[in-house]
């Protein structure tokens with residue numbers, strides 16, 4: 342196994358959608374054979390906007406608690422191809438060193454840098470109450486990655502700004518303690534790094550915008566078809582655009598799930614003005630259904646007890662690395678020991 346370490350996480354804030362899959366999870370699966378990989382269901386991140394009773398019943402028809410949603414998300418990841426024989430898979434709150442390192446990082450992260458985070462600006466604009474946790478979310482994210490001294494992070498494009506911040510925090514720590522302790526963090530992006538919402542192609546596909554804005558990986562294909570059939574395609578073109586954003590998003594989804602010749606045919610029909618959007622939507626729905634069928638089958642065979650066991654083992658392995666890092670970090674910072 343390579344000495345290059347990969348870390349990435351996903352919030353258990355509902356179901357896995359095809360934006361997560363094409364933007365990040367497919368890459369998580371692919372790099373398992375190349376690197377030493379650690380993957381995490383980040384429940385502490387999810388409580389930045391779903392706390393208390395909200396965290397218990399948030400946004401799922403099943404009325405699941407955060408712990409149940411973490412279990413379900415882990416099962417979905419395994420069905421997608423995260424292999425516990427190759428990678429460590431665990432739940433963030435099972436390894437408390439994440440929040441310990443986050444505190445140390447919050448003492449060196451720049452307030453000005455955090456204020457510039459676009460995800461915070463977007464989410465705080467949409468929220469009636471803005472918590473400090475929502476503001477310092479990227480500091481916890483930096484701690485998640487650097488706790489394992491990981492240098493590669495497979496994510497969607499929306500996370501690139503957060504990773505730049507993680508890089509700055511790591512560098513600042515190194516320069517303050519005078520040791521090159523943390524590595525430089527780099528994103529690993531895919532061709533599907535930014536999948537847009539079918540209902541509003543100006544926004545990225547996202548659970549927090551509501552169910553019509555995402556296509557769930559484990560969703561009933563009839564539900565997915567309803568969302569694809571009503572996908573927005575006919576907004577006017579802006580200067581410099583040859584394809585409306587909604588059509589471009591459907592073509593991207595086709596490119597990610599269908600053979601190249603099928604995509605070329607639709608692109609050619611668009612160029613000659615012969616493209617019927619209904620045909621494109623049908624092709625997207627069919628190719629997604631084919632691409633996701635084996636994941637759904639694997640998911641149906643996976644029981645909760647098996648997933649719990651995998652998470653328990655994963656937390657043990659992650660804890661061993663996390664404890665070692667924190668012992669060294671405390672030492673470098675000069676805290677944690679009593680003066681003799």
Ligand code: AQP
Pocket residue numbers: 350351352353354358360361362363364365495496497498499500533534535536537545546547548549550
């Ligand atoms: N639309 C997307 N296109 C490509 N990649 C995406 N990712 C998320 N959305 C897209 C990537 O998926 C990984 C997990 O992201 P997350 O845990 O933040 O989940 P989310 O689905 O983004 O959460 P929400 O609530 O749906 O959206 P937000 O919180 O943004 O409002 C990450 O690597 C992410 O880049």
